[in-house]
Every structure is written in C-alpha cells, then in structure tokens.
Amino acid sequence: MKYHVYLLGAVVLMTACKGKQHTHATDSLAIREKYAVSPVLDAKTAIRHMVTEKDLEVQLVASEPLVTVPVAMTFDEKGRMWVVEMTGYMPDTVGTGEDIPNGKIVILEDTDKDGVADSRKVFLDSLVLPRAICLLENGVLVAEPPKLWFVEIDHDKPGKRTLVDDKYTEGGNVEHQPNGLLRAMDNWIYNAKSDKRYRKAGDKWLKEETHFRGQWGLSQDNYGRLFYNNNSENVLGDYFPPGLGAGNPQQRNVAGYDEKIVPDKKVFPIRATTGVNRGYMKGILDDSLRLNEMTAACSPLVYRGQLLGKAYDNNVFVAEPSGNLVKRNLIQDSGYIVKGKEAYHKKEFLASDDERFRPVSLYDAPDGALYIVDMYRGIIQHKTFLTPYLKSEIKSRNLTNPLNCGRIYRIVPANTKVTPVQLENDPQQLLVLLNNNNGWIRDKAQQMIIDHHYTLLIPALRERLQKTDSINGQMHALWTLEGLGALHLADIQLLLQQKNPYIQAQALAALPAVIxxxxxxxxxxxxxxxxxxxxxxxxxxxxxxxxxxxxxxxxxxxxxxxxxxxxxxxxxxxxxxxxxxxxxxxxxxxxxxxxxxxxxxxxxxxxxHKNEKLTEGLKKMYPRGAILFKTVCQTCHGADGNGIQSLAPPLNESGIVTGEKQRLISIVLYGLTGPVEVGGKTYKAPEISGDMPGIGSNDEYSDKDIAQVLSFIRNCWSNKAPAITEKDIQDVRKQNKGRQKSFTIKELGK
Missing domain, CATH: 1.25.40 (Serine Threonine Protein Phosphatase 5, Tetratricopeptide repeat)
Structure with missing residues (x-):
C-alpha cells in the first residue's frame, strides 16, 4: 500500500472534523507531495543540500565509485583511511543476499595532496557484513561476525591471519552486534554492544570482561573516559576509568558507568522524515511530518581535533541517519560527574534535506577535521524489525536502489584547505607529539611508541611525568609507560602528590599495572x-x-x-x-x-539466577525459540532476561511474559509503546527505549518460530507459564487483521 492510500483515509477522516484538523490533513498531504520523490544526488550536489554553521563548511573527501556502503573507518599514520564497506547490508526489504561475501576493507589515499582521496586499494575482500576495524602493531583487527580476526599487513596486502575471538558476536541481528574496536588511552580495545575488551600482549591476545556499553560506535575524551549511546539515546558514558568496576557479574549496574550524559533526545530535521520505521504512530512525527525524537542515534564522537576552534573542543557529536542529521552536545564536568545538553535550540549542527544522507559514523582525524561516514542509501532499517509502513515508504520512493553509493565528508572552518597529515616514525618526534593539541595525534603517537617498542624513550617519558605544563602530555606519558610495560610505583606516587585531581585519578586508574x-x-x-x-x-x-x-x-x-x-x-x-x-x-x-x-x-x-540451569533443557525443547531469543530478544533484554539499562525492561519475573497469552503475543507481533510495569517498577523513556518494535511482519519468522520463542521465555530463568502454540499466534493475528500500530499496555489491559 503506497503512502497516498494512507493519506486518503486520513483526509476523509479529517474532512468530517472541523477547522484546524482539516488544515493539518491538507498540510500533511502537501508535505507528502513535496517529498514524493527521493532523487539520488551526486556527492557535490548533496553538499549543497546540507546546512551547518556559517563559519564552517562541508568538504567531500571520497565518494562512489572510490568507496561504497562505508560503515566504519580508521586513519593510519600516513593519513590514509582504512574503510569498512558493508556492501551486503539490506539489498532489499527482505535482506536478500545478506550472506553473500562481498564486504571489503579498502585503503583510500589522497596521493596528490589536494584534500580529496584519489586512490583505492582493496586490502581484504570476500567478507560477510564486516563492521569494525582497528590498526595496531603490524596488523589490523577486523570484525566479521561472529569472529574477530587479526590480519598482519605486508606492504598493504593481508598476511598471516590470527583468530582472536570466535565468539566476538554471539546472536543479535546486524543492528545489534558488537562493533567499535576503540583503542583507548589505557591501551585496551573496547567495543560497543559488548561487555568484552581486548589487548595484544606479545603473541597472545587477552580478553576480559568489562561493562556493557552502547549499540553502535563509541569514543573517548581527553581523560580516556568512554562515551556511547543506543538508537534512542543521545549520549551515555562513564564517569570513571573504563577498566575498573566490572568485577561482580551479578551486579546489574554500577553507578558511574552507563550514565545518561545528555538526556535531550529531540531532533530537528530540515525535511519531512516519513521514511522511519514507526512513522505511522502518533508522536513519532510532528505536524510537519518530521522526526520528533532520536530513533537511530549512533556513533557519538568526542571532538578533540582543535581545527574547528575552542567552542567545539570536547563537544560530543551524534549521528542520526533517520533524521539525516548530526547533533552537537556541550559537555561539562562537575567533580567526577559529567553532564551535557544540546548545543542549539530547535536546530542541528548539520542537517540535510536529502533523504539518502545517512551519517552512520563520526571520527576525529590527523588533520583536525570532523569526519562523517555516509552510507548514502535509502534503506537503513534492518529487516528484523522492518514494519509494513516503512516497506511501503521504501517502495513509494524507490529507496531500495542504488546500492553502490557512499561518501566520506569532513567539517572544517569555512575556506580552509586541508591536506593529509602524516606522522613520521621517529621516536623523538613521537615523544613531542604526546603534547599535541590534536587528540587523535596524541593517541596515535602513544600507540606508535608502544607498537614499535621504543623503550629508548622510557627515561624521557618518566621525565615528562614531572612537567605540569600540559595535563594531556602527562596523561599520555603515563599510559605510554604502561603500554611499554615500564610503569613503576614511583611514577604513580609522583602523580598522586600533584594537586590536579584529574592527574591523580589517572594515576589511580593505572595503579593495577604496578601492584x-x-x-x-x-x-x-x-x-x-x-x-x-x-x-x-x-x-x-x-x-x-x-x-x-x-x-x-x-x-x-x-x-x-x-x-x-x-x-x-x-x-x-x-x-x-x-x-x-x-x-x-x-x-x-x-x-x-x-x-x-x-x-x-x-x-x-x-x-x-538459580533456575538458569533449566535453560539448557528448554533449548532442546524449543530449538528455534532459543535461536530467535538469541538473535532478536537478548540484544535488548539481556541474556539473563533481566533487561539492559537504557534499552529494555526485564523478561525474567515479568507478569507480562508469564501472564495472559494474548497480551504477550500481541506485543511481540505488533510492538509496544509507552510505559510498562514489571515487578512493581514502571519502566518508561528516558530510562529505557520508549518503544519495542514488533516482528509479526517479518517473513523470516514463522508463527511456529514465534510460538517457540514465547514458550521459551515464559519458562526460562525464574519464569513458569503454559506454552504458546502456533494456533495461539494465528488467533491473535486474525483478531488484529490489518493492524500496524504498536499496542500500549492500557489498550491491552482492556
């Protein structure tokens, strides 16, 4: 059913009403007509459709055919971009061919130094939906679900491969699998949508438990604190060092981690955004058919590049591809507590009226600019939760094609010519760069000293600890010594004697390395x-x-x-x-x-948790249900069924799960919006995501599959309730034939 059919019904209904309502329907129809076509724009034309600050400008760095469907990237010391291309993502509304090995890792380079990439090398190909990358030592970490590989680099060609983790991603769909691979200040590699961290120690790889963080993308500030979010949250993050405080697996949440840094979730697109998954629901779009609140927020970036000016330093930028925009947030410390707010009132840092502008990842860079990875495509919602409404939107404006686009942009001060910045592999120069104003350069200098085992710098690094002229230089000297295995207790004691509490906190964070x-x-x-x-x-x-x-x-x-x-x-x-x-x-x-x-x-x-041993028996009883739980449910509700902070409430000991069958089936088929009470506690936005999408329109899951997963969760953990049958599912479908919108608990209570 195309969008004008939906509108016809709305207009007929509104015509029977009076005044203002009739005007709203007419206005909506006019807006729909205005955006009835979604043209494919070339990259330079697309920039003219973007709006940002007057003192800044958007520059094109790379576009198709040099790069296609980019989702993540990183820079090397030569200023080259290593880009992850997720070519197989959602070729159509049912995800046909997502398992085809057509993903790539490519190296993009600006060989003539004019600020635009002109060279493309394929480093790795034949990958299935690759999603993250991290350079270290003589190789690169590549996340290709479900595995994490370390691939050595031999003159820009792949060498020996080492399997770092065969369970890097377990369960979850493409939108809900670990990613990020952020090499943090403390020399560990952290991930979003994950509670694991990694580190290379000689020829061995270490893997440790840490706090569960975010959904897509994560970043660090100048103190090494991590920031992340999920699709309906602006900025989440840690007050304290990332490597501490995750020692009790029974502890659901640890104060100071996964905190709401910026609660504001309103967005202000500059075009109608009807092509969002739940655009048919009241409150998702405003009167001008524009997205009200975040629904695809991702890749928060603490900007540390300096090039944009002091006002932007330490701001946290967030990509929102559903709204075709990038948000800017101002962050401030109050003691060890970090809080923030939106930078603007009713506007965004960057917004486009091009529906295919899909910013999915943001990065600091060696040249100091803010880089934006744009998938540039119509479909970004994965098939698992794709609603009939959005399928109709996609069809009406032919958003499925093309599938071979992709752009990388940078934001710079207006009329600024940017050329690639390279870091020379010289120990003394790298030592100086630990004081650089650009956070990316400081990070990279630390990493290069460690990767090349420049132990000759140890005396100078220790001397650098004593200089209080630059807190950034002190912190990086501290963690460089830690990375070289040369940190001593005396170094920690030296910093603890200083008056700056942030330096003292860094010393305490590094203490486990010397005890x-x-x-x-x-x-x-x-x-x-x-x-x-x-x-x-x-x-x-x-x-x-x-x-x-x-x-x-x-x-x-x-x-x-x-x-x-x-x-x-x-x-x-x-x-x-x-x-x-x-x-x-x-x-x-x-x-x-x-x-x-x-x-x-x-x-x-x-x-x-005492009854969790029953789970193994349930997996044998409901094999498809167990798989469906792992791929769809646990990514938000947790493997233990006890919910995940900022995402979803518990399934374990939930009256909604173990109660009346029809209510649970209705929620899973059609979705749930608004507050929900579990175990005497009311869960609502912003504590959790305000909406749960249904899977009833997903052809990948049969009614028998859905019956199995519901029976599984009704008898898992501490739950015990009668099983649900395929006929039960079919009966609820018949009762709600033609329904698209999500239920509310109040509705189901009736």
Whole structure:
C-alpha cells in the first residue's frame, strides 16, 4: 500500500472534523507531495543540500565509485583511511543476499595532496557484513561476525591471519552486534554492544570482561573516559576509568558507568522524515511530518581535533541517519560527574534535506577535521524489525536502489584547505607529539611508541611525568609507560602528590599495572590517606579488587564508614564482593543505608539466577525459540532476561511474559509503546527505549518460530507459564487483521 492510500483515509477522516484538523490533513498531504520523490544526488550536489554553521563548511573527501556502503573507518599514520564497506547490508526489504561475501576493507589515499582521496586499494575482500576495524602493531583487527580476526599487513596486502575471538558476536541481528574496536588511552580495545575488551600482549591476545556499553560506535575524551549511546539515546558514558568496576557479574549496574550524559533526545530535521520505521504512530512525527525524537542515534564522537576552534573542543557529536542529521552536545564536568545538553535550540549542527544522507559514523582525524561516514542509501532499517509502513515508504520512493553509493565528508572552518597529515616514525618526534593539541595525534603517537617498542624513550617519558605544563602530555606519558610495560610505583606516587585531581585519578586508574604482592600493603596504606578526598574516594573504592585481601578489607570498612550513602562508592564496594554479598549485608550496621539497599538488589538478582540451569533443557525443547531469543530478544533484554539499562525492561519475573497469552503475543507481533510495569517498577523513556518494535511482519519468522520463542521465555530463568502454540499466534493475528500500530499496555489491559 503506497503512502497516498494512507493519506486518503486520513483526509476523509479529517474532512468530517472541523477547522484546524482539516488544515493539518491538507498540510500533511502537501508535505507528502513535496517529498514524493527521493532523487539520488551526486556527492557535490548533496553538499549543497546540507546546512551547518556559517563559519564552517562541508568538504567531500571520497565518494562512489572510490568507496561504497562505508560503515566504519580508521586513519593510519600516513593519513590514509582504512574503510569498512558493508556492501551486503539490506539489498532489499527482505535482506536478500545478506550472506553473500562481498564486504571489503579498502585503503583510500589522497596521493596528490589536494584534500580529496584519489586512490583505492582493496586490502581484504570476500567478507560477510564486516563492521569494525582497528590498526595496531603490524596488523589490523577486523570484525566479521561472529569472529574477530587479526590480519598482519605486508606492504598493504593481508598476511598471516590470527583468530582472536570466535565468539566476538554471539546472536543479535546486524543492528545489534558488537562493533567499535576503540583503542583507548589505557591501551585496551573496547567495543560497543559488548561487555568484552581486548589487548595484544606479545603473541597472545587477552580478553576480559568489562561493562556493557552502547549499540553502535563509541569514543573517548581527553581523560580516556568512554562515551556511547543506543538508537534512542543521545549520549551515555562513564564517569570513571573504563577498566575498573566490572568485577561482580551479578551486579546489574554500577553507578558511574552507563550514565545518561545528555538526556535531550529531540531532533530537528530540515525535511519531512516519513521514511522511519514507526512513522505511522502518533508522536513519532510532528505536524510537519518530521522526526520528533532520536530513533537511530549512533556513533557519538568526542571532538578533540582543535581545527574547528575552542567552542567545539570536547563537544560530543551524534549521528542520526533517520533524521539525516548530526547533533552537537556541550559537555561539562562537575567533580567526577559529567553532564551535557544540546548545543542549539530547535536546530542541528548539520542537517540535510536529502533523504539518502545517512551519517552512520563520526571520527576525529590527523588533520583536525570532523569526519562523517555516509552510507548514502535509502534503506537503513534492518529487516528484523522492518514494519509494513516503512516497506511501503521504501517502495513509494524507490529507496531500495542504488546500492553502490557512499561518501566520506569532513567539517572544517569555512575556506580552509586541508591536506593529509602524516606522522613520521621517529621516536623523538613521537615523544613531542604526546603534547599535541590534536587528540587523535596524541593517541596515535602513544600507540606508535608502544607498537614499535621504543623503550629508548622510557627515561624521557618518566621525565615528562614531572612537567605540569600540559595535563594531556602527562596523561599520555603515563599510559605510554604502561603500554611499554615500564610503569613503576614511583611514577604513580609522583602523580598522586600533584594537586590536579584529574592527574591523580589517572594515576589511580593505572595503579593495577604496578601492584605486586610485595608492594600491596604499602599501596593500600597510601590509598587510605586518599579516602578523605571526596573526588578520589570512588576511584579508591574501585581499586579494592587489586589490593591484598586483608588491606582491602580494612580500606573497605573505612570507605563504608564515610560513604555508605554514596552510590558511586557503594557500587564500587559491591563490585569487589562477588560471592560475598550476603556476608557484607549482614555486617551492615544499618539496613537503611544506601549500600545495604543496593546489596539487596544484587542478592535478588542472584536468587533469580538459580533456575538458569533449566535453560539448557528448554533449548532442546524449543530449538528455534532459543535461536530467535538469541538473535532478536537478548540484544535488548539481556541474556539473563533481566533487561539492559537504557534499552529494555526485564523478561525474567515479568507478569507480562508469564501472564495472559494474548497480551504477550500481541506485543511481540505488533510492538509496544509507552510505559510498562514489571515487578512493581514502571519502566518508561528516558530510562529505557520508549518503544519495542514488533516482528509479526517479518517473513523470516514463522508463527511456529514465534510460538517457540514465547514458550521459551515464559519458562526460562525464574519464569513458569503454559506454552504458546502456533494456533495461539494465528488467533491473535486474525483478531488484529490489518493492524500496524504498536499496542500500549492500557489498550491491552482492556
């Protein structure tokens, strides 16, 4: 059904009403007619359809045929772009041929130094939906679900391949699988949509648990703190170092991690955006048929390039491909708490009236500009949740084709000519670059010193720690020493004696690298003196796991005495007490203390996990259901069914799951919008995503499959409820024949 058929019904309905409503329907029809065609624009013409700040301009760096369907990239020290091409993504509305190995990793270069890429080399091809890349040492990490590979580089050609992780992605559809591969300041590689981090140590690869973060893309600020988001959130992030505080697998959330940094979610497109998945629902589009709130937010970038000017430094930019725009947010520290807000009122940093402008990834760069990866295509919603409404929109404006476009742009000050910036592989020059104003250059200089094992710089790096003229230079010298395996306790002590709390915090973050059985007691004594510092107390609490048990216990008691009602310290202590939560609760002098309340929540989670052994039997009973849960449900609701912060509420111990069959089936087939109550707690936006899409229109899943997954979740974890049959699904379909819009709990309650 094409869009004008939907409108005909709306106009007939509105004509029976009066005045303002009739005008709105007429206006909507006019707007639809205005955007009835979605022309394919060449890259230079597409720039003329973009609006940004008057003092800035958009420049073209690369476009088809040099690059096609780009989704991620990184720069090397020569200023070249290594680009991931996800060529197989959604060739049509049913995803025909997504499993064809046509993805590539390509190297784009500006050989004549005119600011525009003119050379393309294919480094790797025959990949299935590749999604992330990271350069380090003599090779490159490549994420090709479900595996993570390290491929050595031999004169721009692939050499030896090493399988780093055969379960890099487990379950989830293309929109909900790990990605990012951000090589952070602490020398670990972090991921979005994942709770794993990686590090190369000689010929071995290390893999550790960390906090679960985000959905697509992540970035770091000058202090190495991570920022991320999900499709309906603007900016989420960490207050504290990324490598700490994830020691208790039973702890659902740790205060100071996965925090809402910018709660504003409103967007302001400059064109009608009817081609969004739930555009038919009330409130998704405004009166001018423009997207109201984020629905495809991704790739937050902390801009650290300096070229745009001081006003933009440390701003967090967010891509929103559904709205054809890039948002700008202002960030500010208040102690260790980080908060932010939108930079503008009712406008965006960059917006286009070209429907095919799809910014999906943002990057800092060696030249200091802000780079934008544009898939440039009509379809960006994956088939798993594609609604009939959006299928109709795609058909009406022929958004399926073309499939061979893609652009990379950069934002620079107006009338600025940018040429590639190269970093010479010279130890002394790299040492100087640790002080550079451009955050990308500082990061790369640190990485190159470590990758090339320039141990001859150790004395100079240690000397650099003593200079307080540049906090950035100090921090990078610290982590470069850590990366070289040359960091000493004396280096940490030196920084802890300085007055700058941010330098002291960096020293504490690096402390695990130097602690040994021999110096553990001494370190604990020094940390004890820092507990009176309100800014540093949470950092001290986060370090309890690396201290000798006796000293950690004494320090913990001291922290509880002073900070039992501080959620950041309390959660850090709980993180240190995996398996000892009940004993810790018994030792509490007062059960009304905040730490006691948070301990009770963890103990409740532990109790609900006791029945998880039943899951294996359920997998045999409902094999398709178990697969469907893993690929569709767990990405938002968690593998343990207890929900994921900022995404979705629990399925475990949920009356909606175990209650009346028809209500659950209706939600899964058609979706759910608005608040929902689970276990006596009301979940609503912005705490979670305000909408759950249905899968009833997805031809990939039969009614038998859907019956299996619902039976699976109704009897998984602590749930126990009668199974759902294929006929039950069919009966609900018949009762709601022709329905497209999502249900509300109030509707289903009737």
């Amino acid at each position: 040994t059985p021999a110096n553990g007691v001494q370190i604990a004594e020094e940390l004890s003196r820092l507990t009176q510092n309100v800014f540093l107390a949470p950092y001290v609490a986060l370090l309890l796991p690396v201290l000798p048990a006796k000293q950690a216990g004494l320090l913990q008691a001291e922290l509880i005495k002073h900070y039992a009602n501080d959620k950041y310290v309390a959660d850090a202590i709980i993180s240190n007490n995996a398996g000892k939560e009940a004993d810790l609760l018994k030792a509490m002098p007062d059960t009304t203390l905040l730490i006691a309340k948070r301990l009770k929540l963890v103990l409740k989670n532990i109790e609900s």
